[in-house]
Amino acid sequence: MASRQEEQQDTKFYLTGNFAPVPDELGAIDLPVEGALPPELCGRYLRNGPNPAPGREPSHWFVGDGMLHGVRIEDGRAEWYRSRWVCTKALETGEDFVKEDGSVDRTVGVANTHVVCHAGRILALVETSFPTEVTPDLDTVGPYDFDGRLTTAMTAHPKRCATTGELLFFGYSFAPPFLTYHRATAAGELVQSEDIDVRGPTMVHDFNVTAKHVVWMDLPIVFDLELATQGRFPYVWSDDYGARLGVMPRTGGSADVRWFDIEPCYVFHPANAHEDETGVISVDVARYPELWRGAPEGFDRTASLWRWTIDPAAGAVHEKQLDDQAAEFPRIDPRRVGLPHRYAWLAGSGLLGNGDGFGPSILKHDAARDRVEPYRLRASQSAGEPVFVPASSSSGEDEGWVLSYVYDSATDGSELLVLDAHDWGTAPVARVPLPRRVPFGFHGSWVDDDEL
Numbered sequence: 001m002a003s004r005q006e007e008q009q010d011t012k013f014y015l016t017g018n019f020a021p022v023p024d025e026l027g028a029i030d031l032p033v034e035g036a037l038p039p040e041l042c043g044r045y046l047r048n049g050p051n052p053a054p055g056r057e058p059s060h061w062f063v064g065d066g067m068l069h070g071v072r073i074e075d076g077r078a079e080w081y082r083s084r085w086v087c088t089k090a091l092e093t094g095e096d097f098v099k100e101d102g103s104v105d106r107t108v109g110v111a112n113t114h115v116v117c118h119a120g121r122i123l124a125l126v127e128t129s130f131p132t133e134v135t136p137d138l139d140t141v142g143p144y145d146f147d148g149r150l151t152t153a154m155t156a157h158p159k160r161c162a163t164t165g166e167l168l169f170f171g172y173s174f175a176p177p178f179l180t181y182h183r184a185t186a187a188g189e190l191v192q193s194e195d196i197d198v199r200g201p202t203m204v205h206d207f208n209v210t211a212k213h214v215v216w217m218d219l220p221i222v223f224d225l226e227l228a229t230q231g232r233f234p235y236v237w238s239d240d241y242g243a244r245l246g247v248m249p250r251t252g253g254s255a256d257v258r259w260f261d262i263e264p265c266y267v268f269h270p271a272n273a274h275e276d277e278t279g280v281i282s283v284d285v286a287r288y289p290e291l292w293r294g295a296p297e298g299f300d301r302t303a304s305l306w307r308w309t310i311d312p313a314a315g316a317v318h319e320k321q322l323d324d325q326a327a328e329f330p331r332i333d334p335r336r337v338g339l340p341h342r343y344a345w346l347a348g349s350g351l352l353g354n355g356d357g358f359g360p361s362i363l364k365h366d367a368a369r370d371r372v373e374p375y376r377l378r379a380s381q382s383a384g385e386p387v388f389v390p391a392s393s394s395s396g397e398d399e400g401w402v403l404s405y406v407y408d409s410a411t412d413g414s415e416l417l418v419l420d421a422h423d424w425g426t427a428p429v430a431r432v433p434l435p436r437r438v439p440f441g442f443h444g445s446w447v448d449d450d451e452l
């Protein structure tokens, strides 16, 4: 009898249901709006995700060609919806970023994981490669390497400091240097790059920043050469690697990192980190107790919200589960990155690849009340990552809206859902039915017109 992972591998869940790609690009203007789009929203909601082009069946959900789905909003109107492939070399020529001789070309990548705006540039990101710049209309400009200063891959999860406006990020690789830290100014100038010593070729999907420090997650999903030679996604769980967090000053380097052992686990996505006046650091994360043992294709475990409290003076980390509901893709108010936050929003999740999509709920975590409140969708609906947009630069932490693409299996359609982030659980502020379903994807951003 086939194991569950083998069954998942056979079904290739990422090619079925609403994980399946759409066959082409699409555009529509003057979309219908149910309810009222807040007049304060003036910009674009953009979201990235894998959408393998016809004939390019990927070996894993994570490696399909990136497609952006955007909705332009102004003066209460949904001006347009567009889906556009990121026209990378990988898409256009079929190249892989790893060459036959094992060398890498960081100008090649599927650009499928996130889309962010920094210093006026919109960047589609995938962690194997350089960013790919796109225009506000979602046309592809090309690879962006910070004027030649970036020489490694760039994570899909850079952190823009809410205080300084700096963009802090990193790249990781299966070959040395395994991890490299980068710091760019608010104006987009890459001013620091530091190789960071880790134990081996760990998969570092995301990291954390506080007002003064970076917190690395050196976790036990590691590169596997045998899987790579089989053409499979080359990262699996390791019982030998160990797990630790590394605290480093934001302008420091590898020699400055203090490492703290933790229980083995995997984290794709933290919500946020911050430190108090005594130097104690709190890190809230969507934590998997284990993932990808033996094979990397299935998602047979779910994540839930945990908190690591790092006490550098005591040399210890306290680990605590904050909530036991399955949840992923935590997001916070972008004005609280690296600072104490009260609220986080997460997508309730099912067992991906086990016939489930994402779950029919969006969760709001209130750290002050130690409570998670679900916003319940219909059973046939699944929400993607919830993105918080403040009502104004001076509004309170949850005064604004949560935006997410919601898929409904009953209609095989999608909508942009706009929820009141403060009056949680009330009827949607607005819904924008889209002309076609938006496949389940990864991450996105609200790009306000002021940023462009």
Ligand SMILES: [Fe+2]
Binding pocket: 113, 156, 157, 205, 268, 269, 442, 443
């Ligand atoms: Fe991610």
